[in-house]
Amino acid sequence: MNVLARLGLPLAAVGIGILVLVAGLAASGYDAFDALGAMGRGAFGSADAVLSGLLPRSVPLILIGLGLGLAFSAGALNIGAEGQFYTGAIAAAWVGGRVVGLPAPVAIPAALGAALAAGALWAGVAVILRRRFGVLEVITTLLLNFVAEALVSWMVQGPMQEARHIYPQSDPVAPSARLPLVPGTRLHLGFGFALVLALLGWVVRNRTLWGLRLRAVGTNPRAAAVAGRVRPARFFAQALVLSGAMAGLSGGVELTGVSYALYQNLSPGYGFSGIAVALLARLDPLATVATGLLFAALEAGAAGMQREAGVPAVAAFVVEAVVILVVLLADVARRRAAPAAAGV
């Protein structure tokens, strides 16, 4: 019953999202069922579509979603995963380009470690601004996205531009810094990282005192401080930095697992879709894997839809947006219902 209730809402939300998409397609003159079929084939049509399309695409979504779930659990509204992803990617490209000759067991951790640290640092800027000057992290993390994107743009046209100085992109990283692939596919080791980190996240969140305190801070910082004797600001900062580290890691994984080189628009908005992934999972790490896969399927499907039926791939974002709105509205409705029952 409980499990059904928890699954019911996200499924209903996705159903409503797809209905809206169908209605929109029909209204704008597309053959809606043809388009939906193309979408299904794009996501699940073949083993290759799944292994080389859907699964690799889910990796950054899951990694970012896990980190944001952690931040949101502590009440830290990190809207800057996109920027943290990019700083992670820059760091991985830089380190990955300089580990030539080192064996993979050294080169990969070095590149990913640098990515993780860069993402954490980028989120750390927001923590410092919040602590020292009281600027809300919603604003700073959002604005730091633009800074990070500008930084990438400068890097690929300046200090990190490839050797021939023709294309606005970096040199590819050393072969030893690239994540191993499942032979014959583009599925890389990052997917394994995502699964392991999801499990780890679930255990930390649900089985440790730290996880309980983190959730307490996010649910009610005053009660956490008074009844739980914890310092909310500290948990807030830890959660924000950790979520930045996860987004940075996802940038590093994308770079060393998929693109191998840094260029602009490396992310099709993973940092923002990650917000939806975390919210739809209700911040639960294991559910984040499911919602990450779902969104990857939507986006991979939308790409298929564009190829076969000529529907712009951004249609996937319509579904994502509707899903988020339905989930948020259901939350509001539930909150309205709860106090009415308790108050006298």
Place this chain on the structure above:
Amino acid sequence: MPPLLQLQSISKRFGPIQALDGASFELDQGEIHALLGENGAGKSTLMRIAYGLEQPDAGAVVIEQVPRRLRNPTAARRLGIGMVHQHFTSIPAFTVAENIALAAGWDPARARLAERVEALAARCGLPLDPQARAGDLSAGLKQRLEILKALAGEARILLLDEPSAVLTPSETREVLALLRQLRDRGVATVLITHKLDEALAVANRITVLRHGRVVFTGTTEGLSAGTLARYMLGEDPPPRPARPRPVPGETVVESRDLAVRRLGPAGSGLRRATLTVAAGEVVGVAAVEGNGQRELLRAVAGLATPSGGHLVCRGTVAFIPEDRSHEGLIGDFTLTENAVLAQGRPAPWLRGTWVDWSLARRRTAALISDFKIQAAGPEAPARTLSGGNQQRLVIALALERNPQILVAENPARGLDLKATAEVLGRLREGAARGLAVLVYASDLDELLEVSDRVVVLANGVLESLPPGADRELIGKTMLAGGAALSP
């Protein structure tokens, strides 16, 4: 003469709770009618219906023989009904005149506003300087402002919700005298209270509510406090907690010239407090709201940083915050989660940082039964508990930490007589086992009942009282500070 206000067979349900069940009430011209009942008996709900803040599920509101539907307080005010809420609702930065204009919908820019306010004050016989800032008024004068706000316009019916909740005894007497004066000027008053002596002192008639039903209505003559208490409770009042003479142990809390900056938006903060609390004694802090008690208690509890002076606490300090639903518990967490959060470290269910939830659940279940907490089980969300049961849980969690010092901030706030007696009894039991207890209660009767010794905070300065100080002296000191103590 026909009744001014009739509430006929009013029923109102909130979710699973039947707040009112066919309750009827009448208010005659020129009377003070006390509405008595325990917390949760439905008295506030009944008056909120009369003021248009709630709509009844069934029943009728009849004003001067005409049935009315009061959709909102504006409609009630138009029909001559004014309400004074339990807590002050004035804006401190505004003047008296501006506050009244805001409440009455008068144009605050008009030159004649001061005149108009003065006329209102004269009509009611409640003089008040229209230009004074509301924040500068004493509690008694603030209450006067609240009454003027309610009576602005042509109100002839005044609904007064627990006026003594935030007043000292002498201020309460002042307000009761005001009510008599208003009665002589033709204002009929409903006095909502759970204090029997107030009702007996001032009311012409008394109605008692219990569990949403009227169990008694009659004139005050010949009524005794004992009779009323039996009506309110449906049984004899609970016995007072036995109080063994304390054996003063060693001093565990010691402060010298302690100062703490104010925590809220208003109040004096703590300016100077020299205080000791010994193991095995209950020290009560008497103070009017905003005189530094919050800062003192929270400094001892380690939740506020002193800005001056010295403070030493020897041992673990457990704290019971006033606002249990927002600070004492996390409503969306289960009882077990609340227990694990409150216990912190060390805890029997912790292995390093790992929580053994099944052990935590079992211990919480044991706590629930030890403290007779009515809950669906250890996995029930804390918000599903009633106020009394939430407070039992907060106290159980505080004591479970085996503290040497217990700091309790208004621990019986909003609880009914039985739950209050139980909470105060827990504090006494703790002291009997050697706990040092520092307690603040806004209700002076509660404070005197539970404390071995009372200290007073006035304007942030702590005054120790001579042994055997009575409530008159305490009340005076609360208002005047040390000046009341010098001969």
